[in-house]
Every structure is written in C-alpha cells, then in structure tokens.
Amino acid sequence: MLLRSWIKNVTRLAVVPMLGALCSAGALAKPEVGISPWGEKDEIGRLNLMTPQSQAAIMARVNGAPAYDLAVEYFVGMPSWQAAGDPPYxxxxxxxxxxxxxxxxxxxxxxxxxxxxxxxxxxxMYAHMGTHIDALNHFGLDGKIWNGFRADQHLGDRGWNVTGAEKLPPIIARGVMIDVAAAKGLEQLADNYRVTRSDLQQALAKQRVALEKGDVVLIRTGRMRDYDNAQAYMTNPPGLSLDAAKFLVEDSGAMVVGADNLSFETFPSEVEGNYLPVHTYLLAMQGAPIIELVNLEGLARDRVYQFAFVGASLKLRGADAAPMRPMALPVH
Known part of the structure; x- marks a missing residue:
C-alpha cells in the first residue's frame, strides 16, 4: 500500500519533532528509539509537556457538570490480550x-x-487489561527503549529500573475525544478498519475542535459497545494507522494518545518488518504513552468533545503498564 511504500523510502521516521535529524535524501534509514529533549535521565517522555500552569489552566475551565467515568469494569471473562499467552483476569x-x-x-x-x-x-491479571496506560518500556527497538535505555542494562528479574509504571505522574490535562465512528455516521467502525489522518481531520472539523499541544487525545472507534462480549470485542478490532499517529503527535502536539479498543492499532501490520509499528513509534520513538480500553460511550452520547482529563495509574514498580481510572470533567 502507499503508506508502506512511503516508509520504505523515507530518510528517517521523525522522533520528537524538535530533534529532526535527517539522513541523506532517499537513503534507507532504520527506525531508532527517540532520545529525549528533556535530558538523559528523562523517563516520562511527552508527559513533560504537562506543567503546573497547564494543569491550572484546564482545571479553571471545569464547569461543575457531572464527571464521566472513562474506565471499564474488571470481571472474569472480560476482554484481554491472550494471543501471546498472557493470563486472563x-x-x-x-x-x-x-x-x-x-x-x-x-x-x-x-x-x-x-x-x-x-x-x-x-x-x-496481566498488566495490560481493562483501562490502562502503557509505560514507555512496553515496546522498544533493537534492545533499547525510549531515551536509549538498554534492556541489558536496565531490565532485571523484578522489572525495569527505568521508565516503570511507578514513574508516570498523575495526568491533568486538556482532553479531546475524536469520535471517528460518529463522524462517519456509524455506531462503530468496521473490523480491521485503519483510521487515517484524514479520518481524524474530518471528525475534528465536524466537532469544531482543534487540537493543542499537550492534549490527551482519545479516539472513539465504537468498539466499546462490544465490551461485555469478549469474543466480539477482541476479534479484528479497528485501530489507528501510523500516519494518523504521526498527525496526532508530530503535527498536533498530543502528549498522550488513547482509544476505546485493544490494542490501539489494528492488524495486520502496515509496515514490513515491524508487527506493531504504531506502538513502537509512539512509545519508543516519540515517548508518548498510550491509554487503551477507554470507555468513551458517555462522552459520545452527550457529544462532549473537550474536557479536563484527570487520571492516575497504579504505581507498579518496574512494570510496563498499569490500570488507571481516568475521569473527564466537562469544561466551559
């Protein structure tokens, strides 16, 4: 497909936009992990975009309307990723x-x-179950994760000693839901549908919302409507394309990205030689945490597209993910 051809000929997949190192024109470059512009000891990546000022600014806009619970319930038989042999709840x-x-x-x-x-x-339970956030050590490239931390130096029998889930701070930021399914007049996107850059742009235009640097951006595919039926929920889910992820992070400045599906992107991979290109791009190359299985149905029902996102994950030391219970607080 066109995207695959583009990837084969690009000089380098951009890491954090401000880094922007370019190879010679037309040369084939192997994707590499991102080196943090926030310093050699940085373990939280784009969460550094969150400041006391940005937190205060969004909380000052909260209008006192009832909060939306964005978390799912945990129960025996719930949807979970078991293709690689991980345990069910x-x-x-x-x-x-x-x-x-x-x-x-x-x-x-x-x-x-x-x-x-x-x-x-x-x-x-497996750490990546229910509403959860992926830490930056979840995926890497060639033995390294975000900021060049090496598995052979930082991963022990009791987890990572860098970028573990315990390092993720509470998140208070402007949240934006992009309801791709509704923008297409659908209850949910078709199986294996790959959300494009154009899909996101068109949905934002219909919602009359513009993304801002430091946003938590959540994509609604409608797959959450099947959450109580694990087989339906987990079979051939729709997900984000690599180009759409680049639009969110590089072009729009998103701090955190998420969706109502598992596992954010869809299959089969659109990139030869990488079975999870969106995960490696976001986590390892851009330092952008991913939130999965976010319940966006209430926001979609009430057409709430902008809100204060407030959420904190469990401080699981050395872990590559942790459950969280985020909330959306409507704003003026």
Whole structure:
C-alpha cells in the first residue's frame, strides 16, 4: 500500500519533532528509539509537556457538570490480550462468611464468626487489561527503549529500573475525544478498519475542535459497545494507522494518545518488518504513552468533545503498564 511504500523510502521516521535529524535524501534509514529533549535521565517522555500552569489552566475551565467515568469494569471473562499467552483476569474469594464459620482462620470461634461477617478476595491479571496506560518500556527497538535505555542494562528479574509504571505522574490535562465512528455516521467502525489522518481531520472539523499541544487525545472507534462480549470485542478490532499517529503527535502536539479498543492499532501490520509499528513509534520513538480500553460511550452520547482529563495509574514498580481510572470533567 502507499503508506508502506512511503516508509520504505523515507530518510528517517521523525522522533520528537524538535530533534529532526535527517539522513541523506532517499537513503534507507532504520527506525531508532527517540532520545529525549528533556535530558538523559528523562523517563516520562511527552508527559513533560504537562506543567503546573497547564494543569491550572484546564482545571479553571471545569464547569461543575457531572464527571464521566472513562474506565471499564474488571470481571472474569472480560476482554484481554491472550494471543501471546498472557493470563486472563481471575478473581476468587479468599474468605466468605460461611467459610469462616467452618474454617475459623482467625481463631475467634464460631459465635464470633456467626456474628461478624468477613469477605475477602484476590485478583490475578496481566498488566495490560481493562483501562490502562502503557509505560514507555512496553515496546522498544533493537534492545533499547525510549531515551536509549538498554534492556541489558536496565531490565532485571523484578522489572525495569527505568521508565516503570511507578514513574508516570498523575495526568491533568486538556482532553479531546475524536469520535471517528460518529463522524462517519456509524455506531462503530468496521473490523480491521485503519483510521487515517484524514479520518481524524474530518471528525475534528465536524466537532469544531482543534487540537493543542499537550492534549490527551482519545479516539472513539465504537468498539466499546462490544465490551461485555469478549469474543466480539477482541476479534479484528479497528485501530489507528501510523500516519494518523504521526498527525496526532508530530503535527498536533498530543502528549498522550488513547482509544476505546485493544490494542490501539489494528492488524495486520502496515509496515514490513515491524508487527506493531504504531506502538513502537509512539512509545519508543516519540515517548508518548498510550491509554487503551477507554470507555468513551458517555462522552459520545452527550457529544462532549473537550474536557479536563484527570487520571492516575497504579504505581507498579518496574512494570510496563498499569490500570488507571481516568475521569473527564466537562469544561466551559
């Protein structure tokens, strides 16, 4: 296809726009990880675009309308990525009121267990399940991740000692939803549909919204309508094209990108020699975190396209992703 041909002939896939190193015209260059303009110790990439001033500016616009919960529920049988052998979500009871009467694990006696009911539970899950954010160590190129950190120097048995999910700060920023499905007059995009730069531009024009540097940009494909049916949700999902990702980050200045699908891009890959080109481009080359499985149905129903995005992820030390529960606060 045209995009594949373009990639084969481009001199270099741009990293952070301000870096802009160019090779000789027409030369074939291998994509490389981005080196941070925020310094050799930078571990959060484009999240550096967030400042106290930018946070205060968007929070000053909050209009007091009810918040939108952008997170999904976790449940046994929920959609999850298992193609590579990762475990599904599991939840089990470790204590039940009736079981405590019989087992008496606290050694308090039957009368006490009959009187004081005790329930306890445990969960087991892959880090990339439910509404979650990908840390910058999730994907790399040639043994290196964002900012040139090397796996052979920074990855141990207990996770990465750089760019782990615990390094991701709470995110308070202007949020923009781009409802691509609605802009096309659809409830949801077709299986395997690859969202283009033009799709995003046309949807933004219909919504009368312009992107700004430092935005959290969330793409609605409509796939969330199938969330309660894991097979339907996970089968051939639509996703973002590489050119569309470049439009969001390089041309529009997005800080974080996300969508209502899993796993953000679609398959098969549009780039020869890279089975997840959008992930490697965003995370490894641009330092842009990705949020997946974002529930945008409420925003779409009410046609809320701009909002204050507020979200924080679990501080899982050394992890490549973490669950989060973001909110959208409508603004003036």
């Amino acid at each position: 599991q939840m089990w009871m470790t204590h039940t009121p009736h079981g405590n009467v019989i087992a008496d694990p606290m050694k308090v006696g039957e009368p006490m267990n009959q009187h004081v009911s005790y329930s306890g539970s445990a969960v087991s």
